[in-house]
Amino acid sequence: MNLEVIENTWITLRDGTRLAARIWLPEGARSKPVPAVLEYIPYRKRDGTRGRDEPMHGYFAQNGYAAVRVDIRGTGDSDGHMADEYLKLEQDDALEVIAWIAAQDWCSGNVGMMGKSWSGFNCLQVAMRRPPALKAILTCYSTDDRFRDDIHFMGGCLLNDNLWWGSIMLAYQSRPLDPEIAGEGWRARWLDRIATLPFFPALWTEHQTYDAYWKHGSVQEDWSAIQCPVLVVGGWADSYTNTVPRLLAKLQVPARGIIGPWGHIYPMDGVPGPAIGFLQEAVRWWDQWLKGVDTGVMDEPQLRAFINDPVAPTGTRKAQPGRWVGEPSWPSPAIADRLLHLRADGALADTPEPSDATLPVRSPQDHGRAAGEWMGTGCDGEMPTDQRLDDGGSLNFTTPVLEEAVEILGAPELMLELSADAPVAQLAVRLCDVLPTGEVLRVSYQVLNLTHRDSHETPAPLVPGKPYRVRVTLSACGHRFLPGHRIRVSVGTAYWPAIWPAPSAATVTVIPAGSTLALPVRDPAAPQTEVRFAPPAHGPRTPMTQTDPGLMLRQSSFDHLTGVATYVTEGRGGLFGEGVVRFDEIGTELEHNLRRELTIRPEDPLSARYVLTQSYEMGREGWRTRVETVTEMTSDATHFHLSGHLVAREGDSEVARRDWSEAIPRHLI
Structure with missing residues (x-):
């Protein structure tokens, strides 16, 4: 199919601000209007995401959709300033953009919105605003909770990626407008943009609790606000795994979820592999809700998830062994908690052992060197390595050798009875697979600022020596522990370089007798749904x-x-x-x-x-x-x-x- 690619056009908002857009139109769209798909991000359509945009949006155009890629106000070649991420103004502008798209002579009036990361966030946020023309969204690697599950804080701890991402944003938003698009005034606008640039990492560090700043744009504040169908996608090697099961459980609209083994990459290019025919899945979703064609997407399991098999814990993993499973509904009736008890001798057992023993731990501040990156992106060396490097600085509780496979899907939970000797202390909890070779593979983890033990909104200092019962919900995961392997849960008090350390080195004392690990175990006897995906496809690639x-x-x-x-x-x-x-081309x-x-x-x-x-x-x-x-x-x-x-x-x-x-x-x- 011949495509019409509009390198740049201006969308003029009511206040006179012009947003820069790049558009792919299928042949004949101007005489026979088609639905449109919008991606709306601050990463420069002209050059920043050009290599990724072309084969994705070109594919949508080949399949009968107008694809519209828009630079957010103050970014790329668009007018104005960008003061922060996910502002109400960003959403307000999106409402105007959607209305503009729906009114074009090449658009049928039906619009879908999609994206990953930033654009995955804002399509959820814009859906909450209910623009009439928005009929469905597709959100990848996003979050419903901007404090608990984004790049700034985790478990009430400050992520070091807050500085990383804030610094990248300084560079990204200091890039010049392209003179070929912006014209003679590009330099003055560039310098004005730099002069008004916020210091992003400090801006985010100031908000250390779940306050109104983070509540804005967090979908969990009002699940019912979203009234259009939602397809949500995640990856186990990415940092945004928890959103998929939470959205499926909480949304009140038609919703489907896919979780693969991938990092922060669209699944048609997913690493670790296997990549899938994600663009075909997207077109099926759009056909269902934008064209009114019954494509069978609502006959699919509500959640299609990849179950990882164990691998050697190397930092570079291009492929991940495992298999796809389908859960007809979520939460799944085929998944039930298996309770394991922590014991004073370091065992993790099916039955408790009455004991008044206590186990203190004070990890070295560099504990966490085997953690890998908070957010996998498919590059070399980023995955968690052999956890034996960190096991020496933590309390470790391990099952006997497994006689049967144990397959988990969901969020494990650790309940700990503990005390601390300081008012501020951290926990770093790791769920691991101990291989027969002795190597230790991290399956999931979570960190927790213990002052946030009851609330991220109103933290409270610890009373030194006072016992507390603390719940740590680990990140959602899908993994199969094989016969001959062992399951291990480890508890430490630091996790560098992933999180910034507490102000003092605290000792945490665990009381094993009151501590348990709940694993979301899939019933092997439950009916199995076959899950298949087409191989990856792409549209024309940019030269x-x-x-x-x-x-x-x-x-x-x-x-x-x-x-x-x-x-x-x-x-x-x-x-x-x-x-x-x-x-x-440019x-x-x-x-x-x-x-x-x-x-x-x-x-x-x-x-x-x-x-x-x-x-x-x-x-x-x-x-x-x-x-x-x-x-x-x-x-x-x-x-x-x-x-x-x-x-x-x-x-x-x-x-x-x-x-x-x-x-x-x-x-x-």
């Missing part, structure tokens, strides 16, 4: 040339002279080492380099230091720009200290500079 292969480095070390543990990652050429690319070359260095002394949480250095260079013959940033974070007992430095260059000349320095009070964190 591009890799001009440098790039490089990814990932290292963890310990200096026995200084007593400093160091974790370093570095992506050269691309954010994840994917290399320097040129988009041949002649634009992109190079993104980023280095993280996190250091800490195992005995001293206040020694934590995080420095992130990056550069983003883009341009073509006669036009080349570069943005350089350095951000740093340290802390003392009462404050987080964040600083940032940004320089923008056009050619060899510096054209803008920004500096930030903020001290943010710690609130029980």
Whole structure:
């Protein structure tokens, strides 16, 4: 099918702001209108996501849809400023965009909205606003809870990815508008954008509880607000696994879910594999709700999930063994909790052992070096490695060798009886598969700031020595423990470099007699539904040339002279080492380099230091720009200290500079 690709068009909002859009139209759409699919993100349609957009939105156009890719206000080539993520203004603009699309002569009036990550978030949020033309959404790798399950905080602990993502946003939002689109005023608008740039990592760090800031845009605040059908997609190697089962359980509209083994990548390109025919699934969803064709999607199991089989715990995994299962409804009647009891001798058993024994643990502050990345993206070295590296700093409770397979699907829960010797303390809980070789594979985990034990909205300090009963809900997972393997749950008090440490090194004392692990076990005798997907498909790919292969480095070390543990990652050429690319149609070359260095002394949480250095260079013959940033974070007992430095260059000349320095009070964190 011949496609009409509109490189740029302007959507003018009521306040005069122009949003930049790229559009793919199927042949004949101007004489016979078709439904439309919108993706609405701040990552630059012109060049930032061009390589991914073309084969996806081109595929939708090949299958009878107008595909519309819009840059959010203040990003890419759109007018205005972007003050923060997920603002009400962002949603307000989306309502106007949807109405504009529905009114075009090539649109039938029915619109779907889709996306992953940011655009997965905002299609949920916009659906809550109920624009009349929005008939269905498809959300991938998103969240219904912006505090508990996003890149800023986890379990009431500050994620170190908060600085990583905030720093990337400084570079992303400092990129210039393209002169070929924006015209003669591009430079003035670029410099104005830099001058108004917020210091993102500090902005997010200030909100250390589930307050009104995070409640805004969290779907869990009102499940009933969404009244259009929802297809939700997640991946076990990604950080947004919990959204899928929660949405399926809580939404009051037709909803279906898919969870694969993938990281933060659309499933037609999913890593670890197997990738699936995700675009075919998307078209089936759109045909059902935008064209009124019965495609059978509502006859599918409510949840189709991949059950991981155990593998050697290496940091690089391109493929994941396992199989697909289907749950006709969620929560599934085929899944029931199996209760295992923690024992003082380190056993994890089917029956409790009455004992008044207590087990103290104070993990070294570099405990967590085998954690891998909070968010997998399919790049080398990012997956959790052999957990024996961290087992030495934790309490470990292990079953006997399994005689039969145990298959779990859902969120495991650990109930702990414990006390602590400090008012602020952390837990890091890991569920692991102990292989017959002795290697230990992490299956799921969770961290918890114990001051948030009862509420993320109103945390309360611990009373030293007082016993507490604490529930830790681990991230949802799908895994099969094989015969000959053992199940292990581990409890530590730090998780570096994933989370920022507590202000003091606390000892947590666990009372095994009152502590249990509940595993969501699938009944092997339950009826099984066969799940199959078509192989991956793509539309036309954008012409591009890799001009440098790039490089990814990932290292963890310990200096026995200084007593400093160091974790370093570095992506050269691309954010994840994917290399320097040129988009041949527009002649634009992109190079993104980023280095993280996190250091800490195992005995001293206040020694934590995080420095992130990056550069983003883009341009073509006669036009080349570069943005350089350095951000740093340290802390003392009462404050987080964040600083940032940004320089923008056009050619060899510096054209803008920004500096930030903020001290943010710690609130029980």
